Amino acid sequence: MAATGVQLIPSPEEIMQILKRTGAFREGHFVYPNGKHTAHYFQMPLAFRYYDTARVLAVALSRKFRIERDIASQLPKVAIISPSSGGIPVAFGVRDALNAEQIYWAEQETGKRTFRQYVNQGEINPCIIVDDIIRSGNAIEETVELVRSLGSPITGCGAIVRFASAPNSIEDVQIKSLVEYDEQFYGSSDCPMCKQGVPEEHVRF
Numbered sequence: 001m002a003a004t005g006v007q008l009i010p011s012p013e014e015i016m017q018i019l020k021r022t023g024a025f026r027e028g029h030f031v032y033p034n035g036k037h038t039a040h041y042f043q044m045p046l047a048f049r050y051y052d053t054a055r056v057l058a059v060a061l062s063r064k065f066r067i068e069r070d071i072a073s074q075l076p077k078v079a080i081i082s083p084s085s086g087g088i089p090v091a092f093g094v095r096d097a098l099n100a101e102q103i104y105w106a107e108q109e110t111g112k113r114t115f116r117q118y119v120n121q122g123e124i125n126p127c128i129i130v131d132d133i134i135r136s137g138n139a140i141e142e143t144v145e146l147v148r149s150l151g152s153p154i155t156g157c158g159a160i161v162r163f164a165s166a167p168n169s170i171e172d173v174q175i176k177s178l179v180e181y182d183e184q185f186y187g188s189s190d191c192p193m194c195k196q197g198v199p200e201e202h203v204r205f
């Protein structure tokens with residue numbers, strides 16, 4: 001037995017195999033609401049619909065946090081926070097693996113990212129923000145602002161997949177991910193799938 005006590009994190013290739021097998025990673029010709037075209041689409045909840053798969057992904061992400069001394073030393077007085085509904089199963093899975101004390105998730109209310117009413121200043125433990133996928137980073141950035149406004153420090157941030165074009169850190173906190181994906185976006189004039197006549201599928205976000 002080599003390296004006893006080291007908990008292995010699946011490779012990006014192994015994570016991609018899980019995402020393909022569950023239908024979370026899709027190949028074709030996709031059109032985003034902003035008009036951009038891509039040859040791939042991540043529908044992450046399809047990987048989280050299977051409990052065993054959800055657990056493998058969340059435990060793997062949790063290991064990236066557990067090896068951080070600043071985070072490990074604060075456990076269990078930590079909050080796991082999801083910016084949106086897609087990150088909720090990730091948040092519960094990471095919480096379970098780390099035995100963190102709190103979970104919160106934000107929602108969009110009248111165009112503003114917010115927590116449920118009666119979450120008060122000073123109640124949120126030092127926190128780790130987790131999501132299923134980080135495409136632009138906007139959701140994470142809005143959640144950072146929200147959490148800071150409630151007086152909680154951010155000690156970690158991560159997602160199962162992060163697009164290479166998204167930020168790789170939030171202020172001084174590095175964003176962790178199991179897969180860093182270099183997605184190519186095209187306009188309709190320079191899209192290779194359009195040229196080949198591949199049928200378009202419109203994705204909602």
Ligand SMILES: [Zn+2]
Pocket residue numbers: 029037038187188191192193194195
């Ligand atoms: Zn196209």
